[in-house]
Amino acid sequence: KRPSAGLRTAGVNYFATMGIALRAGREFTARDDLKAPPVVVINETMARQFFPNENPLGKRIAPGIALDASKPPLREIVGVVADVKHNSLSADATPELYLPYAQLPFGSMAVVVRTETDPLSFVNAVRTEVSALDREVPIDEVESLEDYLAASVSQPKFNTLLLAIFAGVALVLTALGLYGVISYSVTSRTQEIGIRMALGAQKHDVLRLVIGQGMLLVIIGVVLGVSAAFALTRLLTSLLYGVSASDPLTFIIITLLLLLVALLACWLPARRATKVDPMIALRCE
Numbered sequence: 001k002r003p004s005a006g007l008r009t010a011g012v013n014y015f016a017t018m019g020i021a022l023r024a025g026r027e028f029t030a031r032d033d034l035k036a037p038p039v040v041v042i043n044e045t046m047a048r049q050f051f052p053n054e055n056p057l058g059k060r061i062a063p064g065i066a067l068d069a070s071k072p073p074l075r076e077i078v079g080v081v082a083d084v085k086h087n088s089l090s091a092d093a094t095p096e097l098y099l100p101y102a103q104l105p106f107g108s109m110a111v112v113v114r115t116e117t118d119p120l121s122f123v124n125a126v127r128t129e130v131s132a133l134d135r136e137v138p139i140d141e142v143e144s145l146e147d148y149l150a151a152s153v154s155q156p157k158f159n160t161l162l163l164a165i166f167a168g169v170a171l172v173l174t175a176l177g178l179y180g181v182i183s184y185s186v187t188s189r190t191q192e193i194g195i196r197m198a199l200g201a202q203k204h205d206v207l208r209l210v211i212g213q214g215m216l217l218v219i220i221g222v223v224l225g226v227s228a229a230f231a232l233t234r235l236l237t238s239l240l241y242g243v244s245a246s247d248p249l250t251f252i253i254i255t256l257l258l259l260l261v262a263l264l265a266c267w268l269p270a271r272r273a274t275k276v277d278p279m280i281a282l283r284c285e
Helices: 014-018 044-050 119-133 145-152 154-188 190-198 203-239 248-274 278-283
Strands: 006-010 022-025 039-043 075-081 096-100
Touching: 039 044, 044 075, 044 096, 145 154, 154 190, 154 203, 154 248, 190 203, 190 248, 203 248
Parallel strands: 006 096, 039 075
Antiparallel strands: 022 075, 039 096
């Protein structure tokens, strides 16, 4: 199978400007022009995939591209740089190679400017420099790296916001539902609780009885719910970044939160039940 890799061109100081770490070898220099020997820089994934357990520096490869119809030349690998997510933060790194722009100039290019202050304040200065080189070159799509990144994650962020809203509504409904069901259960057992207290049951006995029975059902429901969530959250893998679909910390926090809500929903009506006069409770029906 013919090996393949993504191809990009880069100018002098591109990697340093973009903060792309140099893992081995060197970056492109001004000497890497059409008169110099053909060179190439590869990323870490390409080095691991095509040169396992060996140093790729000094090896020669022939990317399938040339300035004219001639056979693509062999290029010496002079550097290895860190992987970069060019298209999507969620996509895995793929083999990529960089050619010197001076050895393979395209009809268009992107200029990257690194500044210590607001980058948009340098737009006019960059336009002036480009115009001084060639007034016929059009300049468009000027934006900061922060804006570029924000645009690339806008849709996932919107999807996550919707899921967060739905999850919040579901949690509130769960809390209200638990409180309502357990409160109704305690109310319907007012006579039973009155008889227990008339026979000598203390308040803490009633609390332990109501909370224990209510929490037993809640724990069973939580176990079933967490098991189902563990299986279904894998459908959300494409929306996640920096966290796995089965992140244990997330499951622990949500489980504890549900148990806390359930405990509060059991404790409030149980506490109210302990304040009922046993004689009134016995005469309520």
